[in-house]
Amino acid sequence: MLTFLRHFFRDARNTGSILPSSPALARAMVHGLATGAPQRWLEVGPGTGPFTRALLAAKRPGDQVVIVELSKDFCTRLDADVLVPWKKAHPNEAGEVQLINAPIEEARLEPGFDHVVCGLPFNNFPPELVERIMVQLRALIRPAGSLRYFAYVGARTLRDGHGALHGAEPLAVIEDRVLAGCTRSSEVVVANIPPAKTTTVIFPS
Ligand SMILES: C[S@@+](CC[C@H](N)C(=O)[O-])C[C@H]1O[C@@H](n2cnc3c(N)ncnc32)[C@H](O)[C@@H]1O
Numbered sequence: 001m002l003t004f005l006r007h008f009f010r011d012a013r014n015t016g017s018i019l020p021s022s023p024a025l026a027r028a029m030v031h032g033l034a035t036g037a038p039q040r041w042l043e044v045g046p047g048t049g050p051f052t053r054a055l056l057a058a059k060r061p062g063d064q065v066v067i068v069e070l071s072k073d074f075c076t077r078l079d080a081d082v083l084v085p086w087k088k089a090h091p092n093e094a095g096e097v098q099l100i101n102a103p104i105e106e107a108r109l110e111p112g113f114d115h116v117v118c119g120l121p122f123n124n125f126p127p128e129l130v131e132r133i134m135v136q137l138r139a140l141i142r143p144a145g146s147l148r149y150f151a152y153v154g155a156r157t158l159r160d161g162h163g164a165l166h167g168a169e170p171l172a173v174i175e176d177r178v179l180a181g182c183t184r185s186s187e188v189v190v191a192n193i194p195p196a197k198t199t200t201v202i203f204p205s
Helices: 002-010 023-030 050-058 072-089 091-096 127-140 155-165 171-178
Strands: 040-044 064-069 097-101 113-118 141-152 183-189 196-202
Touching: 002 072, 023 050, 023 141, 023 183, 023 196, 040 050, 040 127, 050 064, 050 072, 064 072, 072 091, 072 097, 091 097, 113 127, 127 141, 127 171, 141 155, 155 171
Parallel strands: 040 064, 040 113, 064 097, 113 141
Antiparallel strands: 141 196, 183 196
């Protein structure tokens, strides 16, 4: 928790929160992913790893997990606190989990992911960056695959209200453009500080 707070004061825009997400939000973010044949999952912006822990708990032998995190500090903590212990407990699956320290915009990833779990604070980003990352994630996900991201309840209204003063495009317009043809649904998770809304996007087949 202190790691997160320290990080927020150093880089508020990219950290996006003073607290890591709750276990309830983590469960909602990974709900329903592990079905059918072995899959490839991508997690973007794990921070201290609440969603990573939930992903690893859901992971079956053969599922591949790629994790991309901007901050070196968060990567070091995530590796020490979550990945190393998990790999020790699951030595046969250790090679199926990969952590990459890079901004997602610069990560070179093989496309074809079944599911992307995204912890990025889109409401803090300039519209051009949101669009660039969403287009990139769309290109990385296979047909009929899914993308799930979250935002704090009310944050979008605040952001778009503030953005309107500067002529910035509302995020909903960017989502409508980039995610055209996709099915979208959302869920509110009140057991999080602050309460959050997840958005699940299913891409066309
Ligand atoms: C709101 S925090 C979420 C952390 C964690 N998923 C959680 O829910 O507690 C956002 C995370 O995204 C990371 N991040 C921000 N911009 C990024 C980028 N361009 N590429 C990869 N990670 C990024 C931050 O360093 C931070 O770990």
